[in-house]
Amino acid sequence: MLAKRIIPCLDVKDGQTVKGTNFVDLRQAGDPVELGRAYSQQGADELVFLDITASHEGRKTFATMVERVAATLSIPFTVGGGINELGDVDRMLSAGADKVSINSAALRRPELIDEIARHYGSQVCVTAIDARQEQDGQWQCYINGGRIPVGRSLFDWAHEAQERGAGEILFTSMNHDGVKTGFANEALAQLADRLTIPVIASGGAGQKEHFRDAFRLGHADAALAASVFHFGEIGIQELKQYLKQENINVRL
Amino acid sequence: MDVAIIDYKAGNVYSVIHALERLGLRPVLTDDAERIRRADKVLFPGQGEASQAMSYLRKTGLDRVIRDLRQPILGICIGQQLMCRHSEEGDTPCLGIFDVPVLRFQPQRHEDKVPHMGWNSLKLKVESLEFKEDCPLFRGFEGGEYVYFVHSYYVPQCEWTIATTDYITPFSAALHRDNFYATQFHPEKSGSVGERILQNFLEI
Numbered sequence: 001m002l003a004k005r006i007i008p009c010l011d012v013k014d015g016q017t018v019k020g021t022n023f024v025d026l027r028q029a030g031d032p033v034e035l036g037r038a039y040s041q042q043g044a045d046e047l048v049f050l051d052i053t054a055s056h057e058g059r060k061t062f063a064t065m066v067e068r069v070a071a072t073l074s075i076p077f078t079v080g081g082g083i084n085e086l087g088d089v090d091r092m093l094s095a096g097a098d099k100v101s102i103n104s105a106a107l108r109r110p111e112l113i114d115e116i117a118r119h120y121g122s123q124v125c126v127t128a129i130d131a132r133q134e135q136d137g138q139w140q141c142y143i144n145g146g147r148i149p150v151g152r153s154l155f156d157w158a159h160e161a162q163e164r165g166a167g168e169i170l171f172t173s174m175n176h177d178g179v180k181t182g183f184a185n186e187a188l189a190q191l192a193d194r195l196t197i198p199v200i201a202s203g204g205a206g207q208k209e210h211f212r213d214a215f216r217l218g219h220a221d222a223a224l225a226a227s228v229f230h231f232g233e234i235g236i237q238e239l240k241q242y243l244k245q246e247n248i249n250v251r252l
Numbered sequence: 253m254d255v256a257i258i259d260y261k262a263g264n265v266y267s268v269i270h271a272l273e274r275l276g277l278r279p280v281l282t283d284d285a286e287r288i289r290r291a292d293k294v295l296f297p298g299q300g301e302a303s304q305a306m307s308y309l310r311k312t313g314l315d316r317v318i319r320d321l322r323q324p325i326l327g328i329c330i331g332q333q334l335m336c337r338h339s340e341e342g343d344t345p346c347l348g349i350f351d352v353p354v355l356r357f358q359p360q361r362h363e364d365k366v367p368h369m370g371w372n373s374l375k376l377k378v379e380s381l382e383f384k385e386d387c388p389l390f391r392g393f394e395g396g397e398y399v400y401f402v403h404s405y406y407v408p409q410c411e412w413t414i415a416t417t418d419y420i421t422p423f424s425a426a427l428h429r430d431n432f433y434a435t436q437f438h439p440e441k442s443g444s445v446g447e448r449i450l451q452n453f454l455e456i
Binding site: 001002003005040045070071072074075076093094096098120121122123167168193196197198221222251 | 263264266267270271273274299300359362365366367368369370371372373398400402418419440441442443444446447
């Protein structure tokens with residue numbers, strides 16, 4: 001049976017991971033490659049590296065890091081942040097990334113999804129969506145790191161992205177992100193039930209039970225988290241053992 | 253050991269190169285027939301679309317080169333599919349090393365998403381007592397190991413199947429006939445399990 005995936009996400013700035021870590025045994029806890037290797041050894045199924053650098057120099061540093069990750073890791077990884085055109089995708093794939101995650105750029109110019117799917121295949125194209133549930137209960141998409149609403153419904157946009165050739169939807173609930181009270185399971189289930197491509201849950205992980213619920217109630221295919229893993233609050237191996245006990249199929 | 257990776261412009265082969273480098277090898281990526289023929293081991297990886305890949309192989313004569321190889325060769329992902337008789341993808345006649353068609357997954361339920369993407373488990377074909385000698389690729393395996401898949405087309409079970417995986421229907425996760433080996437999954441992306449498979453292949 002296809003396993004549910006656990007995906008740690010690493011924010012990278014100027015070649016270093018941003019959030020602190022509790023990995024005492026790492027020589028360089030701030031080195032994304034070392035951290036990625038540690039996650040891989042603990043049983044992470046995939047990794048996401050997000051470039052949050054703004055400068056041109058930082059971007060070059062990130063590409064070099066991607067090359068090191070590709071040479072080191074033997075599990076799939078996705079890179080995101082600053083991917084605005086096909087040339088950016090090509091650079092990341094040439095550096096060895098398996099997939100790219102696009103967010104604001106796709107909402108600004110949806111054809112980017114078609115182009116990536118046509119040139120490299122849908123499996124390469126993860127469309128990330130930051131959305132917030134507004135007062136009226138509607139889920140609205142945001143760009144620029146959740147700063148600007150674009151007047152698109154989460155469900156409409158996710159469906160359009162799928163039709164254009166996205167391989168996966170990475171949905172981050174802005175209402176849940178950082179709050180650690182669980183994923184947006186209702187919205188997740190609606191997404192997963194409407195789409196025919198995998199949905200990755202993001203935003204809200206605080207306890208092991210939250211992952212179980214994202215799979216069981218949210219029908220997610222994968223769950224992504226950052227701080228609970230970085231700060232060692234939940235170990236990946238321990239999480240997967242727990243999920244297995246809860247009859248959720250994971251790779252151990 | 254001299255390992256050649258067949259260069260036929262079918263997607264990203266860096267991860268295969270890196271995986272072999274992690275095993276201490278320096279593989280050569282080449283489309284040169286002579287260079288491929290004299291390698292100790294040949295890898296035939298790739299992602300992409302079957303009809304384009306086959307037309308490139310035919311144009312360059314690599315189709316005959318691959319069929320005539322005598323040393324161990326490992327097809328990966330679309331490499332496995334191209335080693336079969338025919339693919340539904342683009343209605344494409346393939347290399348015919350394994351006389352079996354390649355079919356598109358037909359979802360039966362909403363949960364049956366295509367492509368089949370992610371980690372799924374192997375079931376080894378252990379009925380045969382000679383399996384262990386027959387199948388050096390899975391030496392040391394017990395079944396149930398997880399490997400990484402990304403594909404929309406599959407090879408049904410057939411007489412050359414050495415491992416199956418269940419997704420929508422049980423299909424051929426790996427094939428073996430004489431010196432020809434193939435996996436639908438990506439050993440180069442399958443963590444330590446995948447490394448063992450590559451190591452086993454290199455030791456054949």
